[in-house]
Amino acid sequence: MKLNKLHLGLSAVMTGAALTLSGCGGDNISDSDLSAAIADARTFASIEFTDTAAPSTAEKMATTYTESSAIITYTDGSTATFPLTYKKLFGTTSKVGTNANPAGQLYDQNMNPLKDDLGMPLVAETPDSNSLLKIGNKIYMVSHLEYDWIISDGSRAPSRAPMGMILTEMQQDPKTGELTAVEQAPISFSNVDGLWIPCFGSQTPWNTHLGSEEDYDMQYNPLSSSYSRTTAAVDVMSNMYFNSTKVANPYHYGYFPEVTIHEDGSTDVVKHYSMGRGTWEAGKVMPDSRTVYYGDDGTNVALFMYVADKAEDLSAGSLYAGKFTQTGAYSGNFNWIKLGHATDAEVKALADTTTFDDIFVNQAFDATTETCPTGTTRIQAGSTMNECLAVKTGMEKAAAFLESRRYAALMGATVEFNKMEGIAVNDADKKLYMAISYLDKGMKDNGLPAEMEHIKMTKINAGVTFTMPMTPGQVDDNDARIESDYVVTSLYAEDKLIGRDIATDALGNTADPDFIANTDNIFFSEKMRTLFVGEDSGTHVNNFVWAYNIDTKKLSRILTNVAGAEATGLQAVENMDGFAYIMSNSQHHGDYIGSMNPTMEAAVEATGLVDKFDGNFGYIGGMPAIK
Numbered sequence: 001m002k003l004n005k006l007h008l009g010l011s012a013v014m015t016g017a018a019l020t021l022s023g024c025g026g027d028n029i030s031d032s033d034l035s036a037a038i039a040d041a042r043t044f045a046s047i048e049f050t051d052t053a054a055p056s057t058a059e060k061m062a063t064t065y066t067e068s069s070a071i072i073t074y075t076d077g078s079t080a081t082f083p084l085t086y087k088k089l090f091g092t093t094s095k096v097g098t099n100a101n102p103a104g105q106l107y108d109q110n111m112n113p114l115k116d117d118l119g120m121p122l123v124a125e126t127p128d129s130n131s132l133l134k135i136g137n138k139i140y141m142v143s144h145l146e147y148d149w150i151i152s153d154g155s156r157a158p159s160r161a162p163m164g165m166i167l168t169e170m171q172q173d174p175k176t177g178e179l180t181a182v183e184q185a186p187i188s189f190s191n192v193d194g195l196w197i198p199c200f201g202s203q204t205p206w207n208t209h210l211g212s213e214e215d216y217d218m219q220y221n222p223l224s225s226s227y228s229r230t231t232a233a234v235d236v237m238s239n240m241y242f243n244s245t246k247v248a249n250p251y252h253y254g255y256f257p258e259v260t261i262h263e264d265g266s267t268d269v270v271k272h273y274s275m276g277r278g279t280w281e282a283g284k285v286m287p288d289s290r291t292v293y294y295g296d297d298g299t300n301v302a303l304f305m306y307v308a309d310k311a312e313d314l315s316a317g318s319l320y321a322g323k324f325t326q327t328g329a330y331s332g333n334f335n336w337i338k339l340g341h342a343t344d345a346e347v348k349a350l351a352d353t354t355t356f357d358d359i360f361v362n363q364a365f366d367a368t369t370e371t372c373p374t375g376t377t378r379i380q381a382g383s384t385m386n387e388c389l390a391v392k393t394g395m396e397k398a399a400a401f402l403e404s405r406r407y408a409a410l411m412g413a414t415v416e417f418n419k420m421e422g423i424a425v426n427d428a429d430k431k432l433y434m435a436i437s438y439l440d441k442g443m444k445d446n447g448l449p450a451e452m453e454h455i456k457m458t459k460i461n462a463g464v465t466f467t468m469p470m471t472p473g474q475v476d477d478n479d480a481r482i483e484s485d486y487v488v489t490s491l492y493a494e495d496k497l498i499g500r501d502i503a504t505d506a507l508g509n510t511a512d513p514d515f516i517a518n519t520d521n522i523f524f525s526e527k528m529r530t531l532f533v534g535e536d537s538g539t540h541v542n543n544f545v546w547a548y549n550i551d552t553k554k555l556s557r558i559l560t561n562v563a564g565a566e567a568t569g570l571q572a573v574e575n576m577d578g579f580a581y582i583m584s585n586s587q588h589h590g591d592y593i594g595s596m597n598p599t600m601e602a603a604v605e606a607t608g609l610v611d612k613f614d615g616n617f618g619y620i621g622g623m624p625a626i627k
Helices: 010-014 035-039 228-241 344-353 396-402 404-410 598-606
Strands: 020-022 044-049 069-074 079-083 085-091 127-135 138-145 164-172 179-187 256-261 267-272 280-285 291-296 304-310 313-328 331-343 360-363 377-381 384-391 420-426 431-436 464-471 490-498 519-525 530-535 544-549 555-560 566-576 579-587 616-624
Touching: 044 544, 044 555, 069 616, 079 616, 085 164, 085 179, 127 579, 127 616, 138 179, 138 256, 138 566, 179 616, 267 313, 267 344, 280 420, 291 431, 313 344, 313 404, 331 344, 331 396, 331 404, 344 396, 377 404, 384 404, 396 404, 420 530, 431 519, 464 519, 519 566, 530 566, 544 566, 555 579
Parallel strands: 127 566, 420 519
Antiparallel strands: 020 079, 044 069, 069 079, 085 616, 127 138, 138 164, 164 179, 256 267, 280 291, 291 304, 291 420, 304 313, 313 331, 331 490, 360 384, 377 384, 420 431, 431 464, 464 490, 519 530, 530 544, 544 555, 566 579, 579 616
């Protein structure tokens, strides 16, 4: 994407009236950097964000920018106003440092650049998760490349490509806090059989990166008359990633990869098989460094909880699935069903040798009588509808950890959530936040038997971010104590976190642009008392990043992305060597929604600012550390 006058560099914004103080004699301080704020001895009390107006002109709709400020209030009653800026660090087509290839380049198991069937380099334009981490004396950023479609010559079914992550070293200006990407390298996943669709991610309390595999394609659907999607994915991994040296195994994908970064830039990668397999949007580790909640993306999905045996070690633990009891229009209670306990090594050994048919008795559903044969149970889990399954004797562990969603359904857990996305935690109030991008499908009243239908909510196409209190001292379905103080016990929806569906407006929005639509990435800042929300909306023409103060209930739009682009990579960094950052990427620029006003769409295209083959890695800056 080209930059224009709407993109103000951090140093440009901070030149002039960069720091305005009020409430202390009316003094105004002007400086060319944030040094005064860093040296400020006053104690932080609270923060609020001013609103960036929703764009309505073609030039603004074609651009990623912020016009917001952060207003910090101190305990002595004084305030300071900090103008915010958006800085693009690099794009997927950029080359950083000594890396000879574009940032978005994809690689095989030997780290050779991949090409598609037509000989074109496979360069993804889909930046997703960011983890900005201080490692020793250096600052590194781990970033996901979520997906890319292979341009096929017709010899095989269309498929997504093997994906990757990149590690970027940052240089920080000591006066302004401005970050600059100075070195970059792809991260190898060859020791864990490669990587498939890494979506959102998070940072662990022990300073590692917890990634994801949003594994739609490798989820086996025995009811389908064609297995082309799974077959194509296996074919791509086998022939492109492994260079035909081995056949890919679908049970090696759909897990949480953890990346440990060392100060010299080297990395260690593991996949946590004991956390179960699904289409993981993100996993978030609670402050106890043991409990993890998952965002499970797709149709008919479950809420999972993992409790590790040891703090800061996700290689062994117990897996639980939630059972929801609805009590109000958008509220209810949770109980927890234990699916099993395992180690990474145990599940990996099962994955190496086990097939779907080894795990389940699979019978045909009688659509006339709407019944399953005796000895099997009717379930709807993921994209599969009306399966009749039973777990074969001795295969309970394989079912729990290789087919987690199906086993959860068989055990009576709630498998009706739709498009479950990001997860965030508010430790002070012991609350979890869960993004439901589209409240639809399984979450509605579908007239199913009571044992299959726990959720009966009215559709909200613009989605909801739910609040979920957590309580210690809970037990599972067998009355055994759950060894965690972070157990979700209920769910409700706050008014400002509910999307508003509207009739199509003049620009093409089908959700109110003054409220969040189709929440995706979410991140909670403890010190700011703010929930940050990034959209992946098919209902807003421009996707936004929002700041929601949980105390004042103020909702502020703080970033607007180029039309059609998804807001990704969300992370609030409260203090990185004296400065604060809100990491924010964007992907698939110019992927316009079908309801967009055709005249405005043509005007956006005519600006020449939308590069559909690029994606942004960047951040919102301009703030001192929040201490």
